[in-house]
Amino acid sequence: MKLLSIAIPCYNSEAYMEKCINSLLLGGEEVEILVVDDGSSDRTAQIADEYAEKYPTIVRALHQENGGHGAAVNTGLKNATGLYFKVVDSDDWVNRESYEKILHTLEELVKGSHTVDLLISNFVYEKQGAVKKRVMHYRHCFPTEEVFTWDQVKHMPKGKYLLMHSLIYRTKLLVDCGLELPRHTFYVDNIFAFDPLPYVKTMYYVDTNFYRYFIGRDDQSVNETVMIRRIDQQIRVNKLMVDSYTKHTSMNKRTRKYMISYLDIITTVSSIMLIRSGTAEALEKKKELLTYIKDTNRSLYSRLRFGLMGNFMNLPGRGGRKISVAAYKLCQKFYGFN
Secondary structure, three states, X not given: OOOEXXXXXXXXXXXXXXXHHHHHHOOHHHEEEEEEEEOOOOOHHHHHHHHHHHOOXXXXXXXXXXXXXXXXXHHHHHHOOOOEEEEOOOOOEEOHHHHHHHHHHHHHHHHOOOOOOEEEEXXXXXXXXXXXXXXXXXXXXXXXXXXXXXXXXXXXOOOOOOOXXXXXXXXXXXXXXXXXXXXXXXXXXXXXXXXXXXXXXXXXXXXXXXXXXXXXXXXXXXXXXXXXXXXHHHHHHHHXXXXXXXXXXXXXXXXXXXXXXXXXXXXXXXXXXXXXXXXXXXXXXXXXXXXXXXXXXXHHHHHHHOOHXXXXXXXXXXXXXXXXXXXXXXXXXXXXXX
């Protein structure tokens, strides 16, 4: 059995996927690299097959009809044989020294007496054109290099949320909790970083800059113009996260606090993109999203709507919306939102 399975969702990734795969090959035989070709029309499938042929004990090429990022992650998880599971996007890569440390840590944990559900590490925003790279670390939030539970998690500011890039889950936990991401939907990495958390009991944090998150291409899903164009998918993910939170009537209070904070960020992003869209239809969708949250979970609605960010996102009139945008930009700068 492999120590770590790594799924790489690929859609028309010929220009950059080799850098990603090459960085992961350094893990050697302890690692299983699952290159998932999501119905690409370029050379992605051919490149995946070439790596699988060259490294048959490490790389597996999986081909499917186009189903989106979530469907590719689902395929990776269904085919994973490793004890732990990670997703690395095809335009990202990992740091060699940190990779070695992560694998050594996982190996030691597997040999130990405690099963760890989630391993957390840092990631770096590799923003195109930026001289200084911003690092998302958690050294003030989690105990370092020891097994811990939610009860030992310290205060997590808004800017210290967990993204897919920082997470390595125990594979069986993801299978047992029934994680399945929606097809043909962007922004599902938020669901991956959110839905399994109530099932996570034990964690381990390695303070190393492992994942390199490339950002800056005009066609990336996190580009603001692209997000506005795909706002219906952002709203869908927002609602699915509300549903997921609501179904867990009993959970650790610190898990609940963190999940509410994450939902606060996601709902704020949805709201600001709808405001920035500026159309009457978009503003109506903003109202509908809040109504959905209120009808689904009134207590959660109160926390989100009447918190600091919720108040700023719902100021009345055109002038209020301008203040909302200014407040969001201030929070973005202060908290370090992407």
